Amino acid sequence: MFRTPEFSHLSHDDYKHVYEPAEDTFLMLDAIEKEYESLRELRPTVCVEVGCGSGIVITFLASLFKHAAFCMATDINKTAASAAKKTSEQNGVIVDTMVTDLVKCLQPRLNGLVDVLIFNPPYVVTPNEEVGSQGIEASWAGGDNGRQVMDRIFPLVSDLLSKRGVFYLVIIKENKQDEIEEIMKSHGFSMTVVITRRSGPERLSVLKFTKVDTVT
Ligand SMILES: C[S@@+](CC[C@H](N)C(=O)[O-])C[C@H]1O[C@@H](n2cnc3c(N)ncnc32)[C@H](O)[C@@H]1O
Structure with missing residues (x-):
């Protein structure tokens, strides 16, 4: 229904340093598309993507809510933050990109203001020693259970989100969805599965979290 953002400005060389859009990326785009009506009703004014990589996801969101939403993206990898900025410009939307760990530079100033929070995290099960890089390895290395x-x-999500804010998260089966649901429940959230897809050996899902007293 909606056009996938243009990312042909990123080259094979860029993908040595920045995560190349893949099945997980496109699953998140499909989830956002599926959620479009409910997101439109939410009338988001502040959207944040954590770990933006190429920037294709936040650019997609920014193009859906053009001029109405302030869109920001973070990444621990500075080359990814620059790539995401370029992707937004290439597609005629404005996204502010920041190099930071998760949402560190946004808190506490943005607490209670974020309407849409998105994270396609490094979810692959790896040795814990591989976690913590600021280069391309940060794209996948998820340590124990990913x-x-x-x-x-x-x-951090509860403080950051507005009352009706939503948090979308990509996971694979090995990340233990039930445990994540319990953890987020303890922080006051209910969970639904927006979309699930098998891609090679991975069973990917996009989870949606909303504050318990504001489930829609
Ligand atoms: C699986 S990639 C997803 C990239 C992009 N969002 C996409 O869907 O194609 C994970 C991204 O998270 C970033 N990342 C990893 N650890 C991070 C951290 N602690 N804080 C911010 N970003 C992080 C990586 O650099 C990488 O760009």
């Missing part, structure tokens, strides 16, 4: 990075954002 959860070492995503687990750190869970306690």
Whole structure:
């Protein structure tokens, strides 16, 4: 229904340093498209993508809510932050990109203001020693259960989100969806599965979290 953002300005060489859009990326785009009506009703004014990589996801969101939403993106990898900026410009939308760990530079100033929060995290199960890079390895290395990075954002989401805000997260089966649901429940969220797809050996899902007293 909606056009996938243009990203032909990124070359094979760029993808040595920045995550190349893949099945997980496109699953998130499909999830956003599926959620479009509910997002439109939410009338988001502040959208944030954590770990933006090429920037294709936040650019997609920015193009859906052009001029109405302030869109920001973070990445631990500075080459990714620059690539995402370029992707937004290439597609005629404005996205502010920041190099930071998760949402560190946004808190506490943006607390209670974020309407849409998105994270396609490094979810691959790897040795814990591989976690913590600021280069291309940060795109996939998830440590134990593939959860070492995503687990750190869970306690931050409640403060960051507006009352009716939503959080979308990509996971694979090995990340243990039931455990994630319990953790987020303890932070006051309910969870639904927006979309699930098998891609090679991976079973990918996009989860949606909303504050319990504002489920729509
Ligand atoms: C699986 S890639 C997803 C990239 C892009 N969002 C997409 O869907 O194609 C994960 C991204 O998270 C970034 N990342 C990893 N750890 C991070 C952290 N602690 N803070 C911010 N970004 C991080 C990586 O650099 C990478 O760009």
